[in-house]
Amino acid sequence: xxxxxxxxxxxxxxxxxxxxxxxxxxxxxxxxxxxxxxxxxxxxxxxxxxxxxxxxxxxxxxxxxxxxxxxxxxxxxxxxxxxxxxxxxxxxxxxxxxxxxxxxxxxxxxxxxxxx
Numbered sequence: 205x206x207x208x209x210x211x212x213x214x215x216x217x218x219x220x221x222x223x224x225x226x227x228x229x230x231x232x233x234x235x236x237x238x239x240x241x242x243x244x245x246x247x248x249x250x251x252x253x254x255x256x257x258x259x260x261x262x263x264x265x266x267x268x269x270x271x272x273x274x275x276x277x278x279x280x281x282x283x284x285x286x287x288x289x290x291x292x293x294x295x296x297x298x299x300x301x302x303x304x305x306x307x308x309x310x311x312x313x314x315x316x317x318x319x320x
Contacts, residue, residue: 208285215240215286215304232272232288240304246279256287273305274292281310292315 215238223233237246249289273287287304 205240208283211240211304211307213240214300214302215302217302232290234274234276234286234288235302238286238302238304245282245284247276247283248279251275251277251283283308 214245217235218237218239223235223237223254225233227233234247234250237244239245254273255269256273259267269290271287271289273285275283275285277283286306287303289303302311310312
């Protein structure tokens with residue numbers, strides 16, 4: 205398994221490129237690309253996706269979906285994990301919902317910058 209680097213930094217998704225079918229089903233629609241540290245990445249493939257939930261803080265026993273994760277491959281060869289926060293918590297930046305969680309470079313993956 206390739207070594208992934210922990211990033212946990214905000215990204216700027218490409219405007220008007222979100223997956224509208226997913227959004228119609230009530231799930232955040234992953235964009236077709238995004239910018240991170242002034243570098244643009246085009247999403248080549250979604251490898252997998254999953255959700256993270258947490259319990260109610262008021263003792264009801266209910267669980268709430270908090271984050272949606274996607275393992276993706278960028279057109280430049282990197283494998284990345286992105287996530288979207290469903291609801292921003294009090295005190296956090298309200299418009300910052302998309303994050304780059306981890307990344308493995310093409311060199312670590314043995315791809316030498318080529319898409320697999």
